[in-house]
Amino acid sequence: MITKDQVLDHADTVVDALNILGEVTGLKAKHSVETIAHVAKAVASTLRASLAGAITKEEVAQRNQILLDKLADADAKADDALNKKFAVEDDAG
Amino acid sequence: MRHPDRRWRTGAAIAIMMIAFAPYLLLACGPSSRGKALRASLVGVDASRDGFLAYDQEAQAKIVADATSLEEGRAALDTYRAERQKVVAAFEVAYRMIALALVDKADLPAVVEAAASLQDAIDSLRQLHGGTP
Numbered sequence: 283m284i285t286k287d288q289v290l291d292h293a294d295t296v297v298d299a300l301n302i303l304g305e306v307t308g309l310k311a312k313h314s315v316e317t318i319a320h321v322a323k324a325v326a327s328t329l330r331a332s333l334a335g336a337i338t339k340e341e342v343a344q345r346n347q348i349l350l351d352k353l354a355d356a357d358a359k360a361d362d363a364l365n366k367k368f369a370v371e372d373d374a375g
Numbered sequence: 376m377r378h379p380d381r382r383w384r385t386g387a388a389i390a391i392m393m394i395a396f397a398p399y400l401l402l403a404c405g406p407s408s409r410g411k412a413l414r415a416s417l418v419g420v421d422a423s424r425d426g427f428l429a430y431d432q433e434a435q436a437k438i439v440a441d442a443t444s445l446e447e448g449r450a451a452l453d454t455y456r457a458e459r460q461k462v463v464a465a466f467e468v469a470y471r472m473i474a475l476a477l478v479d480k481a482d483l484p485a486v487v488e489a490a491a492s493l494q495d496a497i498d499s500l501r502q503l504h505g506g507t508p
Contacts, residue, residue, distance in 0.1 A: 342474040345421055346467050352428050353463065360435035360452060368445040 416473050423493075424466060431459065434504055458503055465489070465496035 438455055442448030472489040 342417065342470045345417065345424070346470045349424050349428070349463065349466055353431060353459075356428070356432045356435055357452075357456065359432075360439055363436070363439045364442060364445065364448045364452065367439060367442070368448070 417470075420466065420469050420473070420493075423497075427462065427466075427497075455504065458500055462493075462496040462500050465493040469493050 434455060435452060438451045439448055442451060469489040469492075
């Protein structure tokens with residue numbers, strides 16, 4: 283199975299491959315090389331944006347959520363420690 | 376074992392360096408290197424995040440230890456957390472800007488700006504709470 287990293291790493295190759303495909307299939311006869319290249323880049327760009335979007339949703343958001351979750355845990359731990367500290371002192375007094 | 380504050384600073388330094396250099400790598404390199412550079416920036420921000428979490432735990436523990444009353448402790452924790460929120464927001468912006476840079480080169484200056492803002496937030500918190508939490 284091809285991973286998204288492999289696709290990102292070979293985005294240039296995808297563009298080249300589509301350019302060559304255009305040559306081989308005769309698209310060049312109907313469209314300029316520039317048009318074929320433009321379409322190929324658009325396809326590669328869309329593919330890359332889709333993959334990057336997945337990274338945004340599944341990885342970047344998750345990484346920031348880890349920060350928020352662990353800070354919430356630390357806050358609860360500190361609040362609990364503070365309450366226990368003075369509850370103990372009140373009981374002793 | 377390294378002190379949490381030192382780990383945070385080291386992580387932050389790595390993150391800032393990676394974020395700062397990533398856009399230049401992106402401009403200089405092709406799409407394949409671009410993805411790698413942004414992923415490296417993500418790793419750098421993660422390292423800074425983990426160091427910051429260790430610092431935060433120690434900072435709050437010290438505030439609790441130094442508190443002379445429940446009210447004073449709560450007020451000190453509230454003050455610290457309000458200041459800490461600026462760093463949290465800076466992390467969020469840094470993550471978002473990296474994500475945007477993955478799809479749009481026009482957002483590269485925003486990555487640099489986010490890195491600078493993260494550094495400013497970290498410096499401010501460090502100045503308020505000293506070198507050691």
